[in-house]
Amino acid sequence: MSDVLDEGPFFHGTKADLHEGDLLTAGFRSNYRPDVVMNHIYFTALPDGAGLAAELAAGDGAPRVYVVEPTGPFEDDPNVTDKKFPGNPTRSYRSTAPLRVTGEVDDWTRQTPEALHEWRERLAALRADERGEIIN
Structure with missing residues (x-):
């Protein structure tokens, strides 16, 4: 892991109901490959990217975007950087250390039902494709 890659602020999308000061940790099942337990916690510097992750997350809760550090x-x-977006234009990161919740964002862009359906279809196709492995 390198020195500071991005100054943030940073965001994490989930359906969990969290509070300021809560810690997000690795060790949970992937939202994209439920058979994989993740060794990292993922986050982004783009609130809408975190919003998409929140909407695609497992669970019945409302999608939420948290400010994290x-x-x-x-x-x-x-x-994403090695497989699809060299240079990290999505400003997506991961850590084995926890993320601390410092707030919640309400003004992120929601996906349309049609767009969510397309995303879910893409993820199902990745799960069916052996080459769609997660780098854990």
Whole structure:
């Protein structure tokens, strides 16, 4: 993991009901490959990117976007930077250290039902494709 990659602010999307000061940690099942337990916690510097992740997250809760701060070193998310977006234009990161919740964002862009349906279809196709592995 390198020195500071991005100054933030940073965001994490989820359906969990969290509060300021809560810690988000690795060790939970992937929203994109439920058979994989993740070794990292993921976040982004783009609130709408976190919003998409929140809307695609497992669970029945409302999608939420939290402002978070890394408590340790972090790196570019290789699942998007190495596979699809060299240079990290999505400003997506991951860490083995927890993220601390510092607030919540209400003004992120929601996906249309049609767009969410398309995203879910793409994710289902990735799950069916052996090459769609997560770099964990």
